[in-house]
Amino acid sequence: MSDNSPDINDSGLTWTAPAQWFTLQLPYGLVVNESESSLLEASPPGDRPDWSLTLYSAWIDESSAALQPSSFEPEILFPDLIHSTDGPEILVPGLTRSWRGSSRMPATSWWQHIFPIRRRWNWCLWIIEYENILVVVSVQTRAGLPMTQQILDQCVSMLNSLKFAYQLALPPDLFRQEVLNLARNQFPLLRIEESGNFGLRLNDSEIHLANFYRSYISNPSHLRQMVLPGLTTVVRLQEWGPDQLMPPLHEVRDRIMPMLYPQSEARDALAEFVQFPWVGGLQILFVLDEDESYRFVHEELLDAWQISGDGLYEIAMENLRQYVAEHPLEVSVVESGEQTSMLVPVNPSAWNSARLLEGQLHRRLREMLGAELVVGLPNRDFFVAVSFSFPELIGEVRQQVARDFRTMHHPLTERLLVISADGVSEYCE
Known part of the structure; x- marks a missing residue:
């Protein structure tokens, strides 16, 4: 869904590091968790997986003394070693070092919150230094289980797929x-x-x-x-002078449009602008559509125009309906058998997400995808709609929306929404 974000391909999942420093291929079947922007955890499925991989990445320079490679060596991460030896080599750019061994007790430093450590376990550790990037990878087996060659081969294969960006x-x-x-x-x-x-x-x-x-x-x-x-x-x-900052309503009335915005940012950085709560952690704000940009409608303009917030909403929705009539939405459709399973807009647009405020699109989507459907809004310019008849596809879309939300421009929400005869609500499994 995004050229820059991780996606699912024939070889598995392509995971992208913070700031797109590097990519990593993860095979199908692994349970992937990104608990922090700089931390990746992967393991086989199940409540008690046989092994787990944790990858941590950071930018290091002369000002980051606490994040030097020596901070991650086995004696620091895995105290009370039973034994330690050289680990398997990996073929990636930069300086690489590796160890394998076993340890007896959990670490006491704050690093244990990054690398989960169990009593008497086998482990393998890689440290990669490439320009200003430090990558630390830990693989640990469940307590008492051996570090088999199959586990090592799978992890080495994943790490060998690591590709750094041309420019960091x-x-x-x-x-x-x-x-x-x-x-x-x-x-x-x-x-x-x-x-x-x-x-x-x-x-x-x-x-x-x-x-x-x-x-x-x-x-x-x-x-x-x-x-x-x-x-x-x-x-x-x-x-700008007062006439430009506070234009008369009749001069800008047909350029007022609604726009969705993340609630967390709207209530903080944009608190002085007119807004209404919507669903899924989103707010409706209002903008004056300029030639090559837009600016939000300030609360002070309501007094100058002598209208209420509800009146502004009606003007914006009237303009949105006019825009929708003049710019029909082109979509790309995915068919599963004789049924439409998913659709996405063909072209990005600053008003694509705002279209979901208007009931006409709801009716059309329900005609194509069924009485109830799930919608993802990772950013302002894009949405994806999925039929309720395809729960497995909904799960895949949910993961992709969460990833795109973290990498796309103008992010909106990683939550999924439901469109039904009752309107729009938040999706709950």
């Missing part, structure tokens, strides 16, 4: 520092500083960097070209 992207904190330096060099007369979890403040305006970062990690060599237009737009808006 900076982690978020260093990216923000680069953007901060760029902004200060480009606009030296402005007061520019870090703001919030991942933003910058330019005088009295705040710009969030999440979507810029998602674009950047796909093409790290173009940081300046990706970020500078957005910074320039913020600066230009500060130069």
Whole structure:
């Protein structure tokens, strides 16, 4: 569903590391858990799998003393060793080291929260150093079980599939520092500083960097070209006069559109803009559609226009219905036998997710996929709809939506929704 995100292919699952530093092929049948953005856990299915693999990756430089490779050697991760020897080699770029052995007791350091450790177990450990990237992989058997050659061969095969990006992207904190330096060099007369979890403040305006970062990690060599237009737009808006910042309603009425936005961000970074709660952790906001961008409708505009929030909603929905009538949705359909099992929009659009606010699309989707269907909204420009008649496909789509949500531009939600005769609700298994 996303060119940059992990997906399921003929050889299994392609897992993508944070900031798209590298990819890894995982075979079908493994249970995969991404409990943190930098942590991957994989194991065979079952309540008590025979073995489990944990992969941790991080950016290291002179400022990250606590994350040096020596912090992950066997004596640190696996205290009270019974024995340790050289482990199987892997064929990946960079400096690699490996060990295998067994240990008797759980670790006492905070690393035990990253690498789950059991009493008297067999293990294998790989440390990979490639440019600024550190990759640490631990494979452990269930207590009392041997580390068989079959387990080692499968893990070595997975690690040999590891492919690093041609150019490595900076982690978020260093990216923000680069953007901060760029902004200060480009606009030296402005007061520019870090703001919030991942933003910058330019005088009295705040710009969030999440979507810029998602674009950047796909093409790290173009940081300046990706970020500078957005910074320039913020600066230009500060130069606008009252007529531009507070235009009369009659001048912009036909350009007001609804837009879905993650509730976690809308209630924090966009609290001063008009919004309503929806479902699935989403909010409905309202934007003025400009030629090449859009800006959110501020609460102060309601007073200037002398309308209520409900009145603004009706105007936006009227415009959305007009847009839908003038721009029919083209979809790609997946058939299973004689029944349609899944469909997705052919072309990305800033208004694709907003179409789901309008009942006409609900009726059409139910005609094609059945009385009840599941919808995934990983980002603003895309959705996927699946028939309730295909529960296995719903499970696969759920995993893919969660991955795309973490990698696509303008992310919305990793939760699935249900469309039925009663409207839209959150999907519950």
